Amino acid sequence: MKTIDVHTGRPYPIHIGEGLLSHFIELFRQVYGQRRPKLAIITDDCVDSLPGAFGPDGGQPPVAFLLDALRQAGYETCKFTFPNGEASKNLQVVSDVYAFLSAHEITRSDVLIAFGGGVVGDLAGFAAATWLRGIDFIQIPTTLLAMVDSSVGGKTGVDIPQGKNLVGAFWQPSLVVCDTSMLRTLPASIVADGMAEVIKYGAILDAPLFDLLCAHAGEPGFLESPLFHTVIARCVELKRDVVEQDERDKGLRQILNFGHTFGHAIEKQSQYSIPHGEGVAIGMVMISRACEKAGLTPVGTAEKIAACCEAYSLPVETDYPLELLCRHALGDKKRAGSKITLVTLEQIGKAALYPVETGRLHAFMEGQHV
Ligand SMILES: NC(=O)c1ccc[n+]([C@@H]2O[C@H](COP(=O)([O-])OP(=O)(O)OC[C@H]3O[C@@H](n4cnc5c(N)ncnc54)[C@H](O)[C@@H]3O)[C@@H](O)[C@H]2O)c1
Ligand SMILES: [Zn+2]
Incomplete structure (x- = not known):
């Protein structure tokens, strides 16, 4: 595993390595210690239904694996899934995320996890930047572009009819976990x-x-x-x-x-x-x-x-x-x-x-x- 620390207004580590999803809880605890925030996973339907490659028998899909691992470790979790693709990177889906966060009583001390490509990272990051005026979020990038580009640097945002990425916020994640094994399923x-x-x-x-x-x-x-x-x-x-x-x-x-x-x-x-x-x-x-x-x-x-x-x-x-x-x-x-x-x-x-x-x-x- 390679760790790269980003010293922006709010510093955070980016961990890169094969199979890191299996070590997510250790990496999470390095940032949050014994705190037990609620964890809201935001993902898209394609990432949510990726074939299984995790867990003891190597047959569990990545998102399901992470949810199980977190629950077993005693964290309260919830998951919001939206249709994959750039067409979802809009304010309506952000609004749906807000409704979901409200329904699950996600507070300022809780944490969002953006699990997916650049679309998920940008949209979930923007939701995190704006929900209750800003809550923590973690990036688990699953595309090459998200690993090398969109998950680094804190630009979050959505498209509006007038243009791409016109609405957004600079909002740094608290942690980025980049599991290179996720690239295997990428077309x-x-x-x-x-x-x-x-x-x-x-x-x-x-x-x-x-x-x-x-x-x-x-x-x-x-x-x-x-x-x-x-x-x-x-x-x-x-x-x-x-x-x-x-x-x-x-x-x-x-x-x-x-x-x-x-x-x-x-x-x-x-x-x-x-x-x-x-x-x-x-x-x-x-x-x-x-x-x-x-x-x-x-x-x-x-x-x-x-x-x-x-x-x-x-x-x-x-x-x-x-x-x-x-x-x-x-x-x-x-x-x-x-x-x-x-x-x-x-x-x-x-x-x-x-x-x-x-x-x-x-x-x-x-x-x-x-
Ligand atoms: N914030 C930034 O600094 C920044 C920088 C560059 C790009 N972006 C944004 O990133 C977005 C593009 O990101 P992207 O290319 O990751 O697109 P994406 O998030 O749409 O992902 C591409 C497709 O791959 C699927 N997918 C994701 N992970 C997968 C996996 N492991 N296996 C199989 N399929 C998988 C997704 O469901 C989607 O259908 C654009 O919206 C762009 O504006 C942001
Ligand atoms: Zn680019």
């Missing part, structure tokens, strides 16, 4: 989605990580190997380091948006039929190509990123017209005033922020130095 497309973020970390912050990912791409068993678990831990460390310096996303944290300006635009243009990771992969290549032409990024960088993404089954091209994507990009909430801040690479492993006049974005993307 390949969802693993690929998370890989886009993993490649992103290498590209913006860690050239040796990027090289390692390229070197092992396509290797059978790599994603289940202990080496890959160290990759997950490295990504968590990299995000932790950024978040510690910029908890509220006012500066440095923007580098985590590498590939996201056009990634989000592609997602939006596809009406979200193109998954986030695919959009980010295309977006990383697009911005790197433009930056190469502008002399901001060494020639060959975009091709290296493209080769790495493709090796992990991610697309790197889109047929959407640049004009349309620029329009979406400029509607993005990350735009500040008359400039849009792009994340560029000085080289692989070193990101930089590059503000461009909004009126010049299209020209910049076409390769003109602006």
Whole structure:
């Protein structure tokens, strides 16, 4: 097991390891001691019905296993399940969670457990941030993206009809338990989605990580190997380091948006039929190509990123017209005033922020130095 401490306003540990769910109660007690809060598990229907891999005979589904273990240890528990998928990440489901928390008399001294992917983490985290003006919550991330990205850093929130993630709160968990064995049931497309973020970390912050990912791409068993678990831990460390310096996303944290300006635009243009990771992969290549032409990024960088993404089954091209994507990009909430801040690479492993006049974005993307 690897433990990474996050020193934000409220510090917390992230534990990463194979089979950690079986050690949840020990890890919980390291934070809560002998306190016995009520524990409300929030999950989605897909995670709730994952096949059994836990318990004495190895046949118990993960959520049921955790509930049993907690009850046997004398904790009072309850569970709320909502339909899986981004479409559930909305205020109506948050409202249903509030009703559930009220019915189970969850008080400020009790704890929510977000058991699932990024959708569960964001939604349950937001419910925790707002229920009774804020109660503790624990993350048990079950997708690669949730392990390396959404469970680190304390951003919680939901989508509204006007856009994704427009309503939310910064709310740090009290504990993150990342059991890498949960990745075994993930469909390949969802693993690929998370890989886009993993490649992103290498590209913006860690050239040796990027090289390692390229070197092992396509290797059978790599994603289940202990080496890959160290990759997950490295990504968590990299995000932790950024978040510690910029908890509220006012500066440095923007580098985590590498590939996201056009990634989000592609997602939006596809009406979200193109998954986030695919959009980010295309977006990383697009911005790197433009930056190469502008002399901001060494020639060959975009091709290296493209080769790495493709090796992990991610697309790197889109047929959407640049004009349309620029329009979406400029509607993005990350735009500040008359400039849009792009994340560029000085080289692989070193990101930089590059503000461009909004009126010049299209020209910049076409390769003109602006
Ligand atoms: N808070 C942040 O900092 C942050 C960062 C990045 C992304 N996000 C958010 O994360 C969300 C995406 O997260 P995601 O990609 O984890 O999606 P997700 O939570 O929708 O999970 C993807 C699918 O996988 C299923 N699933 C989860 N764990 C599984 C497992 N172990 N085995 C099999 N199936 C499993 C889920 O039920 C779902 O159907 C988006 O809403 C995005 O906005 C948040
Ligand atoms: Zn992302």
